[in-house]
Amino acid sequence: MTIRANSAAKGKKIMAAQKKALLDQMNMAATVGVGALGLLGKAAPWMGLLMMAALPTVASAQQQDAEYYVQEKRFGEQWAAEDKQVRDKLAALEKKFGKKPNVIYILADDTGYTELGAYGGGIRGFKTPNLDQMARTGMRFQSYYSQPACTTTRIALQTGRFPVRVGISGILMPGTHGAGLTNYEVTIAEVLSEAGYTTAMYGKWHMGGSLDDQEYIPTNNGYDEAEWSEGNPLWWGYNKGVKPTDRDGYMTRAHFTWPPGPDAQPWDLGGVMRAIKGGKPEIVYPYSIEKYNSYDTEVADNTIDFIKRSARGDKPFFVYYAGKGNHFFGANPKFMNTPAGTNNAAQMTEHDYNVGRVLDTLKELGIEENTLVIWSSDNGPMYAMHPHGGYSLLKGEKSETWEGGIRVPAIAWWPGMIEAFQEPDGIVDVTDWFTTVASIAGVKDKIPNDRVTDGVDQSSLLLLEKVKSRRDWNFHYNHSGLEAVRKDQIKFRLPSAPSEPTFSLDSAHHYFYNLYYDPGERFPNMVEIGLWAGPAFQKIIQDHKKMIEKFPHQKAQPGYKVEFDYPFDPDPTK
């Protein structure tokens, strides 16, 4: 933990102006909430679920956000009984296998909610038979939320915290330095290391970390070994030596050339890196389009190799397989024969094949009943490259907090432990995996309590039958702004969120959607929902804000902020 100590002091500082700006923004939201106070005399059926939030009074190893304690107060007794059953079930398994369960996290890229056959997909000219089978023989989440972008979802997954708390709130782009996953943060790999796990990471890291920025690399954040790419296709296509005419799937690099042309951008963006914990990272090979084509399969190869090496050891393992960026170019020639004939279809076919290989490996090794496999997408699709990017029938896209940007497919698979054909529609957030996996590994007490960790323990949802999600709320940030709050079936879209071009109920642009009525967010409703929900959401946001005052965000990282974030200015006249 020496690396973490280096930046802990730095990380605790917050620019006063920055903090004030955020609080001002939250205040504005709360004021608008008051404007939407209930005017009618009756309550909607779901109103009983909107309880008043309160600051925590119960001692807990993990510091949660305020709304959690509202739920704990209601359901704490029931949760304790469930937790007992979960512990018994895990103890029986540990007795059988002689060690704690392995954990595999597979993160897919830009895969929209409706892309898998198991999610009503299979209509876009490619099939996902392995993921569909995984969903059918496991748990398919129906209200699973990521962050709206690659980097932020990865931060949330590693730390169990909303990225805005970590100081990173957008996508890190090629050439960014001095920004990334700092050692102040405690990662899932660090927590599992304390539980005795062997840990590894392969694939698209995208949380900073080059040869110049070693604080941020995987092996300085809890992973025993790693081989990773710094980020997206851009790194691979814009690196020095990549010819603009190189064909990659159905597009060439020339499609992405920035004036005044490719020769003006001889960037040295490095290459795929490799390191072991405590060692120096080295470049395995430079980024190139040719290598990018089959990168998902290479990442799967590395993952499978690690699984085979680790399966027979005394220690359980954790491996994080972050699949290839699925945005535009990068089609493996072996998988291009799809009916759709798009790069995305080739990539989805390849990734599905690789997920199947990972699950087959577990079966071949006879460890599938002692291995939890989690699969999810990092965010919704990006339409800038349509039709070569992903797709979602939900509204909106990556970088937005409409459902299409953040509600994504997610599957948990664990034969013998997770029942088949489960399709919970309770809210689950990407941060929940942090706390859930720590709980399953028996090290929830290693989660720091000097900061808010947003993850909620969902191990009872996974392992017991007819149990509900412990989260019926969520906060949807985009960059450093809070854009939406979910509570039960209602989504409140704040005045600061970008509005639809063709819709304005009033000048403040705040509206409510009932996601049971209207998962496509087409029918904002003030009369039936909004007037009633106003006070409840106001309270939820106020208590969330109080918790930020008590546990302030980490400093917004300047390398990122200067180059890519939205302006963050508390003065609305500017």
Next chain:
Amino acid sequence: MTIRANSAAKGKKIMAAQKKALLDQMNMAATVGVGALGLLGKAAPWMGLLMMAALPTVASAQQQDAEYYVQEKRFGEQWAAEDKQVRDKLAALEKKFGKKPNVIYILADDTGYTELGAYGGGIRGFKTPNLDQMARTGMRFQSYYSQPACTTTRIALQTGRFPVRVGISGILMPGTHGAGLTNYEVTIAEVLSEAGYTTAMYGKWHMGGSLDDQEYIPTNNGYDEAEWSEGNPLWWGYNKGVKPTDRDGYMTRAHFTWPPGPDAQPWDLGGVMRAIKGGKPEIVYPYSIEKYNSYDTEVADNTIDFIKRSARGDKPFFVYYAGKGNHFFGANPKFMNTPAGTNNAAQMTEHDYNVGRVLDTLKELGIEENTLVIWSSDNGPMYAMHPHGGYSLLKGEKSETWEGGIRVPAIAWWPGMIEAFQEPDGIVDVTDWFTTVASIAGVKDKIPNDRVTDGVDQSSLLLLEKVKSRRDWNFHYNHSGLEAVRKDQIKFRLPSAPSEPTFSLDSAHHYFYNLYYDPGERFPNMVEIGLWAGPAFQKIIQDHKKMIEKFPHQKAQPGYKVEFDYPFDPDPTK
């Protein structure tokens, strides 16, 4: 067949002006197609599938539309081999059970593509466990098309013909007389009767037919027995004696009161009717909101009673269960306890329960392996009553030919005959059931050949493994206008189709969608698709038009036309 003879002569007459108008409209479409001729020098990958259509040269009992013969020419030999396998498989089954297989058709109402868990649904505050299980243990169609409205889908289902050919092209409303399913048409019940089936119909008929219009009733169109409602909730809610304050689910009849108030509309709309073949229909009870609440369960009760009575007989049976109108009011109090708390959620829950009861009945009787059960929706949702109507994540709604209006969920279930977990994405049209069921019953030769029947025999798709749909095209009419043509993955939207308010590529408003790229129809594409597809679609439409010249439509039925159809005027200056 005496009843049919009465109207056969009448039905063959076509108003010259009516015919000319249609042909003029088709010509306009073809001309615009010419304007979109290919200008670039290369072919898209899917272009090989766009074959030139030709008029039929092969003798066939059923007169098909032109594009069918294009497919037959390509795949005829393969189809013949498949048909041999299908016949063998059916012969083995008949040997086992001693009679032909039973057929049950369950038609749900206004259920959007994404409403079932098996279609990625289950996120709207209700569950469909029985339909999901039916889909998982059978075949779930991914590109299944209905007509855009209740009446027209029912016409297509009964006759295997596009409703425009039949002379009915929109919804029949309360009070319409002199319009309906004429006896000139040959229904699926008539064809199956000739194969020795016992036939019955229960539920929402909606193809004309009151005590005054007996030509159109089920028992004069092939059904041995029937108990039916003339139509939609409107009949039930607007009938004499229904109080405007009667509460029905979450709404009252007062929600639907037309100025100058309910007392000005003491309409006598009749009631639920019952008849046996050759007998006079009688009213079982008058329409009322109270009875409407639980009508789907009553229809299921009647269906189950018929199944039990027919199961042990020597004859196979066919029963058509047309579920309750799912549009707005009419929630059964027993099923109102849903998380969503909408009328639609209650109705879906009730209908799913009833589908489960029907399947359970088959299992209890031990006849599930000799019974083909087909379930589908009649069209997409209607948003006028949101949130109490249905929903679809696809674009558009009932009464539109956007995918949301016509692409609907459909399931075929037949244990031992249809393999589980099948999810074909080939195009299947509601008319296909007519020809497919006739084929399975061994009476394809009873389909008349003096008219075009649009249904395509899909029995090989159902009964053999790894077989594709025999339809890779479709025509999407709305009322009497052709709005869209589908071929392979491309949908061509004609200039006469209503355009999006915010989109206009050119003054003619014709555009192409690749439904593999873009099932949500958000990204019309002229450059990558349209310029190339133009000539191919022009040819398909021209040949379709030639076939209409050869086999003209039945006369548009005046009762309907005057009151509810769009104006149909060949003079564009009017």
